[in-house]
Amino acid sequence: MTIQTTRLRDPAVRAFVAAVNAHDREAFLALLAPGATMADDGLDRDLDDWIDQEIFSSNGHLQVDRESNGGRALLAHYRNDTWGEMRTRWSFTVDEDGRISRFETGQV
Known part of the structure; x- marks a missing residue:
């Protein structure tokens, strides 16, 4: 469901998913804390390169199936034009000011 x-x-996290699905790079970047980091399948990646390749130049889309940890952990179907659709997990670290300082994703 x-x-x-x-x-x-x-x-x-709600704004993150909305920005990904709207392909709104400006809104997405505004959600990130200065110096934000990310990891994909356990490996730290260059944030700018990753979001360009995996989200914005490949029409990334998140369909959330479940959330936990107060909404800061998701199980979702993620799809883009490069890899197709896959089941993924996402976790977010949100700073006191409400901006995302780190997110991690990977296949389930």
Whole structure:
């Protein structure tokens, strides 16, 4: 069962999913804390390169199936034009100011 983006509990994560699905790079970048980092399948990646390749130049889309950890952990179907669709997990670290300082993703 899919969770509508507007019903996701954590405001930063909700805005992250909305920005990905709207292909809104400006809104996405505004959600990130200065110096934000990320990892894919356990490996730290260059954030700018990764979001360009995996989200914005390949029409990335998140369909959330489940959330936990107060909305800061997701199980979702993720698809893009490069890899097709896969089941993924996402976890987010959100700073006190409500911006994402780190996110981690990977296949389930």
